[in-house]
Amino acid sequence: MYSSAFRLRDTAAYILALLLLSGSASAAEITVGANVGNVPWEFQDAEGDYVGFEIDLVKEVAAKLDASVEIVNIPFSGLFSAVQSGRIDIAISSITVTDRRLESVAFVQPYYDSAQSLTVDSQSDIASLDDMRDKVVAVDTGSTGDIWTTANTSQYDFAEIRRFEGIVPAMLDVQSGRVDGYISDIPGLEYFIRDKPYFTVVQRIETGERYSMILARGNPLADQVNDVISELKRSGFVAQLHREWFGSEPLPDSSTVSVIDRPLSTSVGGTDAGFVQTFLNWEVLLNSYPLLLSGLSVTLMLGAISIAFGLMLGLFVALVRMYGMRSASIAAKVYIDIFRSIPILVLLIVVYYAPPFAGIELSAFTAAAVALSLVSGAYTAEIFRAGIEAVPSGQFEACHALGLSYRHTMTDVILPQAIRVVIPPLTNNCINVIKDTALASVVAMPDLLKQANQAQALEANPTPLIVAAVMYIALLWPLVIMVGRLEKRFRQEFSQ
């Protein structure tokens, strides 16, 4: 007869087995993050399926490990924090191995030797990097192209670096002439322009960089993946991918063919990154602080200008809508309705990319300010209208009876009363405008979010984003509190 203690142990073992089973069931799916659109590494084909060199590779790796793959589309600069936080197991996107990145994430062995390249409009007279003196360079935020260009700005005297979130928006700006050249990974560019004769790669920039996949530090999957890649190199699978996607044989001594060691961090004591090390990294904060401050000043400037123009526009539109001629009033209403229904992001992209084709050149800042002012103006107009309508009609009659002109009726009597009603909703609108400035980062505006994104990609660490969040809060919290106080005070005045 077994003792009860023994039975208990059996039961515990049974439960443990169940847990392990369910554990291994979930491990059978590998979540892979990729900056989809990064041709020919990972992109969507005509059927909408994810295809590309690295997609094929990661799928084959997973198959060898008896696991399935789920692909998640994440912008390049977000891949590092995605693996660090465990949202994804592996990130692919022609990620170059760098010492800095090795301090934050783990790489498996590289499988492609790459270089940077300078791409220009075929009609331009730029033939090499030397012709880029005083010209504007486009790069991808936080990419090795960004790192190289930043480091070589003084050598080549670039006028300015504009940062984009991918090849398509960057190339649109090369085409529109807003930027003069685009410095980015050569394989992706050659693939992208193969059917676009109006772009030319004029120079290969040797950087000795190699692409690989990243995982969180300390993730045991890294060794398994590395072993499978060794196997796939020996079997010729990786070389076959090269032939398939680039139409050429890989060089015999390249990392596409030869098995090499996993790159490891050179820094001492670099083991698993803890929460503080990852999200509140003091060193990263110090490194990225100047970048974030410059972003903050751009955000403040863009916010202030958009708010000021939005206010003037909104007041004008509200007055036209309420007191203008019938046709003008209808036009004002149409404007208000359209710009309240259009997503700012869409408007921003239209305002940024459409005018150059009509020969109108708008800088990223101007385009962002125009888009934000237009939307803010529409909301402000409705706020002013509500404020003016809240003023009793007897006030208008008293002004009329006293013989006051329309202008004096408005400036001396109606607007000062309306302003008390509209200040809380107007302040709310200001908060929204400042928050919406973050959307301007899609048109290569170096605002706070953009700079934080760049910093986090450069450092391969999400601390700059946390700092940016704190900056946004510090900026907007006082306004939020003010709205609450004003609303309360206004309610009290009204009840008297």
Add this chain to the structure above:
Amino acid sequence: MTAIVSIKNLHKHFGNFEALAGIDLNIKKGEVVCIVGPSGSGKSTLIRCINQLEPFDDSSKVKISGVDVRQDETARAEVGMVFQSFNLFPHMTIRQNIVLAPMRVQQLSEQKANAVADELMRRVGIESQADKFPRQLSGGQQQRVAIARALAMGPQVMLFDEPTSALDPEMVGEVLDVMRDLAVSGVTMMVVTHEMGFARQVADRVIFMDAGKIVEAGAPDKIFDNPEHQRTRDFVNAVLQH
């Protein structure tokens, strides 16, 4: 005889409803006219037409001192108006309420406008309230400010649209006293009112209106004690028995 206010064939429609059905009326300088009648009879609409608060039919004519109010926008500055609901500017002090129009419309200097305001505030008995805001005053005080504000423009005629109807009963007297003083001092006044005692005592002429028409007009004694028309009699009896 010079008419300050001259109304000829005044018609006013609200959609299909005829609010004023042909009014002819002349008001002499210094005359005090009280307009009485049941609700909806067109009393308020009549005086609102005089200073263009309501548009009226094209065939009608309203003149102030011979100037057509529709031809000349400045004519309405010659007409002072006191509303049932005071309509003071709540964001301005009492003094600011009074000096605004003289400074903006008549281009008076601040000093001169203040002198006018001081004089008028004394006249209506609110000189100690000059720097307060309207919400700090009682209803009676607010209406006296409204009277001072209208007088500050030096109008040729003062219109009163039920000036005591929104007041608590104990404050009606102080406003009527001010109006009585104005009447005695020779201000031309048209008063829409339900205060029959005031009308009988102060008015030179009482006008009884019904259904958009002047039914009967005459001296207070005649209208109140010996009306010609049955409708006037019914109204007077109903009001005075109250």
